[in-house]
Every structure is written in C-alpha cells, then in structure tokens.
Amino acid sequence: MIKVEKFQQKWDRKGTRSVKWDLTKTFFKDKDVLPMWVADMDFPSVDAVQEAITERAKHNIYGYSVTDQPLKDAIHGWVNKQHHWEINTDWLLFSPGVVTSLHMVVQALTNEEDHVLIQTPVYPPFYDAVKKHNRHVVKNSLQLKEGKYEIDFDDFEQQIIDHQVTMFILCSPHNPLGRVWTKEELTTMADICLKHNVTIVSDEIHGDLTYKEYTHVPIASLSEKFSQNAVTCMAPSKTFNLAGLQGSYLIVPNKDKRQKIKDQFSSQGLGMLNTFAIVAMEAAYLHGEEWLDKLLEVLHENKEYVQKAFHDNTNLINVLDSEGTYLLWLDCRSMNLSSSELKQFFQSKAKVGLNDGLSFGHEGDGFMRMNIACPKETVVEGVNRILAALKDM
Ligand SMILES: Cc1ncc(COP(=O)(O)O)c(C=O)c1O
Structure with a gap:
C-alpha cells in the first residue's frame, strides 16, 4: 500500500544537476528563489523504477x-x-x-x-x-x-x-x-x-x-x-x-x-x-498504477490549497481551475503590473520562481504558471511568500 505521506517528505534536489533547482540562480538571479517552475516533480518516482534501474545497473x-x-x-x-x-x-x-x-x-x-x-x-x-x-x-x-x-x-x-x-x-x-x-x-x-x-x-x-x-x-x-x-x-x-x-x-x-x-x-x-x-x-x-492514484490525490490537495489560499486572502491573484497537469495558471492581471514588473515581483519580492505567462504567447501576458508537484510544505511556503509580498506592495 502506497501512502500519501510518501509524497510529503522534502528531498534536497540541489547538487543533483537538476534544471529546476540548480539553475534557479541563473534564471532568477537569486539563489534563494523557491523553484516552482520547470515541469518536473519534487517526488521520487515509483519504487519499481528504482529497483529495475538498480537491477539493470548491476550488470x-x-x-x-x-x-x-x-x-x-x-x-x-x-x-x-x-x-x-x-x-x-x-x-x-x-x-x-x-x-x-x-x-x-x-x-x-x-x-x-x-x-x-x-x-x-x-x-x-x-x-x-x-x-x-x-x-x-x-x-x-x-x-x-x-x-x-x-x-x-x-x-x-x-x-x-x-x-x-x-x-x-x-x-x-x-x-x-x-x-x-x-x-x-x-x-x-x-x-x-x-x-x-x-x-x-x-x-x-x-x-x-x-x-x-x-x-x-x-x-x-x-x-x-x-x-x-x-x-x-x-x-x-x-x-x-x-x-x-x-x-x-x-x-x-x-x-x-x-x-x-x-x-x-x-x-x-x-x-x-x-x-x-x-x-x-x-x-x-x-x-505504477497505484503510485499514480496517490500522486493525483496529493496534487489535487495541493491544487485546492493554492486556490483557497489565494481566494481567501487576496483579490489580486485568481487561480484558474485546472482539470489536469500539475501546473496552475495564475491570473495576475488585477495587480496592474507590466510584464517585466510582474516577473520582477515574483522573483525579487516574493522570491518564488514561476514561469512567466508571456513566454507562452502574448495571450499569457499578466499570468504566471506555478508548478505544484511538490510536498505540501513547499506549496505552503510558496503561497505564503507570494501573499506576504502582496501585502508589502
Ligand atoms: C506539453 C508538453 N510537451 C512536451 C514536454 C516535454 O517533453 P519531453 O521532455 O519529452 O521533450 C512538456 C514538458 O513540460 C510539455 O509540457
């Protein structure tokens, strides 16, 4: 039986040649930015993958x-x-x-x-x-x-x-x-x-x-x-x-x-x-089927948390409901910032590394993409950093 708790442990991915974690400073000009960008997950894969790779490597x-x-x-x-x-x-x-x-x-x-x-x-x-x-x-x-x-x-x-x-x-x-x-x-x-x-x-x-x-x-x-x-x-x-x-x-x-x-x-x-x-x-x-079922439960909980936290605490960011993927699309147009100011706000004030909506096309101007495939603690920290920075605006 795979438990949901398996997805709540925080793993240090720094120094593993991770694009998401080891290139944070390069992309966001600040090593303290919390990376919630590149579409990979901060969770270990299903055990069967590790076992199969280890077995193969023994050869x-x-x-x-x-x-x-x-x-x-x-x-x-x-x-x-x-x-x-x-x-x-x-x-x-x-x-x-x-x-x-x-x-x-x-x-x-x-x-x-x-x-x-x-x-x-x-x-x-x-x-x-x-x-x-x-x-x-x-x-x-x-x-x-x-x-x-x-x-x-x-x-x-x-x-x-x-x-x-x-x-x-x-x-x-x-x-x-x-x-x-x-x-x-x-x-x-x-x-x-x-x-x-x-x-x-x-x-x-x-x-x-x-x-x-x-x-x-x-x-x-x-x-x-x-x-x-x-x-x-x-x-x-x-x-x-x-x-x-x-x-x-x-x-x-x-x-x-x-x-x-x-x-x-x-x-x-x-x-x-x-x-x-x-x-x-x-x-x-x-x-991997059972593992995937648990992963989806965790992602669902993370999604609901982010939506509720922004809904209850600010009217400057509206989190659109997502039906799939572990990516959330944040409507930040009410912040009334230019695209470069918006990017600056997230990386320098909030210190959270998100993908800039504009990089997906001009229709994405005023939006940011957040990756929630991480332990709840990381999600909470990301949201809190953003909410605190909004209060200071
Ligand atoms: C829609 C979509 N296609 C492709 C990829 C990347 O695929 P690959 O790493 O297999 O090239 C991504 C990664 O985020 C994606 O979101």
Whole structure:
C-alpha cells in the first residue's frame, strides 16, 4: 500500500544537476528563489523504477538496447487500461522526448513554408518546432470565459482556411491552461481537420495527469478515421517523473505517416532509446498504477490549497481551475503590473520562481504558471511568500 505521506517528505534536489533547482540562480538571479517552475516533480518516482534501474545497473554493461516486444506490450497495456485505446504495437515509434518528436513530425509531414496551427497560449517549444524548420505558426487563441478557457471553433476553422494550414499541433491536456479537452471538443477539432486535410499531432504527455472528475481522451481513439489522421505523442516522463531519462514514444496508426516519421528520425541519426529509459518505462507502466492514484490525490490537495489560499486572502491573484497537469495558471492581471514588473515581483519580492505567462504567447501576458508537484510544505511556503509580498506592495 502506497501512502500519501510518501509524497510529503522534502528531498534536497540541489547538487543533483537538476534544471529546476540548480539553475534557479541563473534564471532568477537569486539563489534563494523557491523553484516552482520547470515541469518536473519534487517526488521520487515509483519504487519499481528504482529497483529495475538498480537491477539493470548491476550488470554494468550498457551496450545498445532494443525497444523490444515486452516494452511495447507494457505501453499497450498502459494505454489500453488508462485511456481505453486499443493500439497495435506495430504503430509505435520511439523518441528521446516529445519535443524531439514534434520537431521530427513537423519536418516529416509538412513542407517548408507550410502553415501549422497551434492553440495559444501554449508550451513554448510548440512555436520552435514550427518556426525552426521554416514553417509558419498560425494561432487559434484560446478564449477565457467566466474562468474557463474555451475554443473558438469558428476561428479554428477560419484560420485553417485562410492560411491553408496543413498541420495542427494539439496540446492535450493543455499546458499551461490545465484544460482536459472533452470528447465533444476533440471531435469538433478532429472533424474540422479531416474536412480540410490537416494532420493532427497530439501532444498527450500530460494525459495520465487528470483530476478525478475529468477524463483524458486520446483524440486518435475517437474513430478509425481520426486515428488515420493523427500522430499521438506520449511518455511516462511527466507521469512518473522520468524526464531526465529521456524516453517517449509516438503512436502512428497510418502506415505512410509512420514510415515518413521513421525516415525523418533516422535521417537525424535518432532511432534508439537510452537503456535506462527502456527499463524505467516498462517498470513504471507495469507497476505504477497505484503510485499514480496517490500522486493525483496529493496534487489535487495541493491544487485546492493554492486556490483557497489565494481566494481567501487576496483579490489580486485568481487561480484558474485546472482539470489536469500539475501546473496552475495564475491570473495576475488585477495587480496592474507590466510584464517585466510582474516577473520582477515574483522573483525579487516574493522570491518564488514561476514561469512567466508571456513566454507562452502574448495571450499569457499578466499570468504566471506555478508548478505544484511538490510536498505540501513547499506549496505552503510558496503561497505564503507570494501573499506576504502582496501585502508589502
Ligand atoms: C506539453 C508538453 N510537451 C512536451 C514536454 C516535454 O517533453 P519531453 O521532455 O519529452 O521533450 C512538456 C514538458 O513540460 C510539455 O509540457
């Protein structure tokens, strides 16, 4: 039995080459800033991962490793059980990371000067995956209505028509907004894409991290037609805190698309996974379900705490409700600060390291993103620092 208390211990991550903890001073110009930024967790992974890696390391020979059938079966089992999607293991391709996959898929399935649709504000590498390959970004801005972000479907379709869009990169669930798209929303988007011959690339890296009342639905699982038009990127890295191991996969039911993506990976010399990524992915998927259930309880409690603390103590920051991910989107527009003043406030006055909303696109101006995947004590400290700084404003 995994206990919730397991997630309450504070671990010192400093000196572990952690981007989140060891680069705090570089990014926030102050070593005393409490890091609540980069999307990884301050929790140890599931024990089975440690055991599998330790067992593998005992062998101490790290030659090239195969992404073999047992690994594929573990993925199949996970996707089937968690997301009710019956995949064929022949559809799988492997990649060190989802960001790598986005770059590869854009190059494989679009041409230079093509237009690629994204829904902004969004995880910053989405822009790069398009722009760095001489393609153009087209935006469908998400609309904040009564505290919830919604899709303007008319604009979604109009942007596709106006720019002759050939690809749509979906963030599902959405980082940073925490939306878990409903079946209806996904179906509408998939129908429009099919109608206009737009390939969907669905980044579902946060798909396992949804709160109880919400269900993540892989867009490709909705129908055979949609699955032929979609490339799905998944990974155990957010779910089980394995980002540093660099292991992810793509699910590509369409044979032609799959071959093109495979060729793209191999043309960049990428075709193999890290030995430990393979071992960890398999162990997490075979033994991680109970751990994940507990993690979600802890994240839910942290989310409710942050929302209530700000709601009860200030009207300057409004925490939007998140349906999934361990990221919270803080609406700070009532503070009436410019974007640089807002950044300055959090890093120099509050001394809490958050991601600046503007980095997700202009729609994120006036917002900040907070990572709550840490022990409650850290969350409480972060919130208290911000509330104290607000009083001093
Ligand atoms: C939506 C999204 N995609 C991809 C990534 C990163 O994936 P990877 O580390 O596998 O490249 C993140 C990390 O925060 C993310 O939020």
